[in-house]
Amino acid sequence: MKAWLKFSPKMVNQAVITDLIKNYDVSFNILRADINPKGGKMLIEISGSEAEKGIEYIEKAGIDLSPVNRVVKKDTDLCIDCGACVSLCPVKAISVEKDWTVDVNDKECVGCKLCTYSCPTKAIKVVE
Amino acid sequence: MKTIEEINQRIKDGDAVVVTAAEMTQIVKENGADKAAEDIDVVTTGTFGAMCSSGAFLNFGHTDPPIKMTKTYLNGVEAYSGLAAVDTYIGATQPSRIPEIGIDYGGAHVIEDLIRGKDIELVASSYGTDCYPLTDLKTHVNIDNLNEAIMLNPRNCYQNYAAAINTTDETIYTYMGTLLPNMGNVSFSSAGGLSPLLNDPYFQTIGMGTKIFLCGAEGYVIGEGTQHNTEVQRKNGVPVNGAGTLMLKGDMKQMDPDYVRGATMPKYGSTLYVGLGIPIPVLNSDIAQRTAISDEDIVCQIMDYGTPKRSKPIVMESNYKQLRSGSVEINGVEIETSPLSSYKKALEIALELKSWINNGDFLLSNPVKLLKSEGSSPRPLEIRRQTVLVNEIKSKPLITTSPNDDIGDVAKRMVLNSINHLPVVDADQKLLGIVTSWDIANAVAKGKTLLKDVMTKRVVIAREDEPVDVIARRIDKHEISGLPIISKNNRVMGMITAEDISRLMCARNLKDGV
Ligand code: SF4
Numbered sequence: 001m002k003a004w005l006k007f008s009p010k011m012v013n014q015a016v017i018t019d020l021i022k023n024y025d026v027s028f029n030i031l032r033a034d035i036n037p038k039g040g041k042m043l044i045e046i047s048g049s050e051a052e053k054g055i056e057y058i059e060k061a062g063i064d065l066s067p068v069n070r071v072v073k074k075d076t077d078l079c080i081d082c083g084a085c086v087s088l089c090p091v092k093a094i095s096v097e098k099d100w101t102v103d104v105n106d107k108e109c110v111g112c113k114l115c116t117y118s119c120p121t122k123a124i125k126v127v128e
Numbered sequence: 129m130k131t132i133e134e135i136n137q138r139i140k141d142g143d144a145v146v147v148t149a150a151e152m153t154q155i156v157k158e159n160g161a162d163k164a165a166e167d168i169d170v171v172t173t174g175t176f177g178a179m180c181s182s183g184a185f186l187n188f189g190h191t192d193p194p195i196k197m198t199k200t201y202l203n204g205v206e207a208y209s210g211l212a213a214v215d216t217y218i219g220a221t222q223p224s225r226i227p228e229i230g231i232d233y234g235g236a237h238v239i240e241d242l243i244r245g246k247d248i249e250l251v252a253s254s255y256g257t258d259c260y261p262l263t264d265l266k267t268h269v270n271i272d273n274l275n276e277a278i279m280l281n282p283r284n285c286y287q288n289y290a291a292a293i294n295t296t297d298e299t300i301y302t303y304m305g306t307l308l309p310n311m312g313n314v315s316f317s318s319a320g321g322l323s324p325l326l327n328d329p330y331f332q333t334i335g336m337g338t339k340i341f342l343c344g345a346e347g348y349v350i351g352e353g354t355q356h357n358t359e360v361q362r363k364n365g366v367p368v369n370g371a372g373t374l375m376l377k378g379d380m381k382q383m384d385p386d387y388v389r390g391a392t393m394p395k396y397g398s399t400l401y402v403g404l405g406i407p408i409p410v411l412n413s414d415i416a417q418r419t420a421i422s423d424e425d426i427v428c429q430i431m432d433y434g435t436p437k438r439s440k441p442i443v444m445e446s447n448y449k450q451l452r453s454g455s456v457e458i459n460g461v462e463i464e465t466s467p468l469s470s471y472k473k474a475l476e477i478a479l480e481l482k483s484w485i486n487n488g489d490f491l492l493s494n495p496v497k498l499l500k501s502e503g504s505s506p507r508p509l510e511i512r513r514q515t516v517l518v519n520e521i522k523s524k525p526l527i528t529t530s531p532n533d534d535i536g537d538v539a540k541r542m543v544l545n546s547i548n549h550l551p552v553v554d555a556d557q558k559l560l561g562i563v564t565s566w567d568i569a570n571a572v573a574k575g576k577t578l579l580k581d582v583m584t585k586r587v588v589i590a591r592e593d594e595p596v597d598v599i600a601r602r603i604d605k606h607e608i609s610g611l612p613i614i615s616k617n618n619r620v621m622g623m624i625t626a627e628d629i630s631r632l633m634c635a636r637n638l639k640d641g642v
Pocket residue numbers: 074078079080081082083084085086102118119120121122123124
């Protein structure tokens with residue numbers, strides 16, 4: 001799952017994430033991060049057999065965790081498969097298929113909305 | 129050697145051999161041009177791209193009492209009506225007159241909605257005459273109750289077109305789409321080897337009267353498009369940049385909304401995606417060879433759109449095989465590419481046209497006059513009032529400050545010289561930041577004493593040789609009031625402010641008597 005972690009200033013210096021990876025069978029991906037001495041937030045993707053337990057651990061450690069229920073959706077009626085969005089995506093979530101259809105992969109998307117803004121037919125929406 | 133009449137007879141008999149331009153590339157590679165010219169009768173091409181220079185003539189019919197329309201709005205988008213009483217021309221890039229809508233719904237969207245059969249609000253006004261007494265009108269029209277709805281596009285189907293990149297450090301929004309800073313992406317627009325005019329690069333078959341696929345209906349080439357250019361450098365027989373263009377005409381009542389689309393390039397404007405396919409009769413082996421051109425053999429120059437000038441610097445020369453692969457390498461860095469036109473739709477169009485011909489529904493036409501293949505090159509528009517460059521503007525003597533200066537001193541200097549901006553420089557006069565009177569007030573309020581703690585480090589700058597109009601746009605865009613002027617060797621030469629520019633404009637207008 002994907003989630004935002006919010007750190008309070010006193011949490012920033014603690015090794016919660018290191019402990020998480022050491023002690024649980026999880027794989028952990030940082031998709032976006034914005035952290036400074038005054039706290040901050042981080043968009044993560046967490047998976048693995050002990051993901052649930054890992055999430056519990058994070059919350060117990062005092063990090064505010066809010067799951068992301070966001071989907072990026074392409075309206076196939078509006079999309080003309082021009083491909084203008086492809087090179088804009090920072091995480092390569094948009095690709096061109098063999099038959100030249102433009103495909104958006106929800107799993108990879110970090111919700112930056114660059115594609116939404118730039119699509120000439122307004123075919124891509126990010127829904128929270 | 130074949131004639132169009134012979135090919136048409138074969139189409140009628142169901143014997144014609146029709147292939148797409150993509151298939152033809154392979155066929156000629158395998159069998160050679162001579163054999164291909166014998167075997168193949170027609171090659172179909174296709175493109176589905178943003179074509180801003182598009183529009184439509186509409187005739188509404190006469191009201192009772194009659195009106196001689198002088199202003200018309202379709203769904204809030206103004207159409208030109210200086211044509212008799214009830215004719216109008218709606219252009220694709222005209223934005224909505226409602227400011228909140230603007231470019232999000234323009235003439236291109238009106239054209240799409242008409243073809244979709246939707247009702248369109250028509251508002252018209254006039255000055256009233258003895259024979260046309262009505263002065264205002266508000267009603268609805270749709271494609272069925274219009275007398276004529278004729279798409280007439282002055283410039284479509286560019287033969288080739290430069291790809292775009294952005295070397296500046298900010299995102300720019302152009303008719304080539306969104307261009308990320310620091311060469312973050314490349315966008316290109318031509319359908320390459322499938323593109324109609326790249327398959328007949330010397331216009332041996334295409335001309336006034338060529339019957340084509342236009343937005344899902346039969347349409348016609350009615351001549352060269354505006355800015356038709358035959359004098360562009362060629363490689364492998366095809367121009368390396370924008371060259372030939374077409375003027376096209378078609379009946380919107382017959383068109384299919386699958387092959388036309390109103391769209392908006394963010395912060396640029398509305399535009400029409402036009403689906404277009406041209407059949408090329410394979411009359412001889414030279415034509416067969418030309419239609420065999422592959423993506424790899426078509427050069428495309430990547431140009432820097434970060435330069436808002438007519439001639440843009442070329443960053444690299446690429447080709448459509450590379451561009452379509454998803455990335456190109458520039459200075460050792462992989463840069464992702466985006467097509468702006470739909471290759472999927474282009475292929476669909478070439479296949480659709482092929483099936484029309486195979487079914488005997490579409491015969492080829494003999495053009496009455498081929499497109500010009502030499503002696504045509506568009507002239508630029510020279511502005512009679514010369515653009516003033518930054519270094520020609522009279523600015524105040526240069527005063528600078530250094531990062532370790534005391535804020536109190538800096539404040540005094542600003543007041544003494546009555547200026548609001550001060551560039552912060554190092555010993556070599558190189559720019560480190562900028563400080564404004566607002567920054568100073570801010571520093572005093574927060575009890576800061578050193579300049580380097582309050583100066584702005586990311587500075588928007590003006591180059592000495594840039595036109596002042598470009599700087600005016602930059603001031604507007606960044607909502608700032610002044611920029612340091614930087615020389616070629618990166619030294620601060622002075623400041624240019626919004627005041628300097630408005631003073632210049634006033635003087636200019638006085639001189640011109642505006
Ligand atoms: S930019 Fe929009 S229309 Fe073009 S491929 Fe992407 S989603 Fe489709």
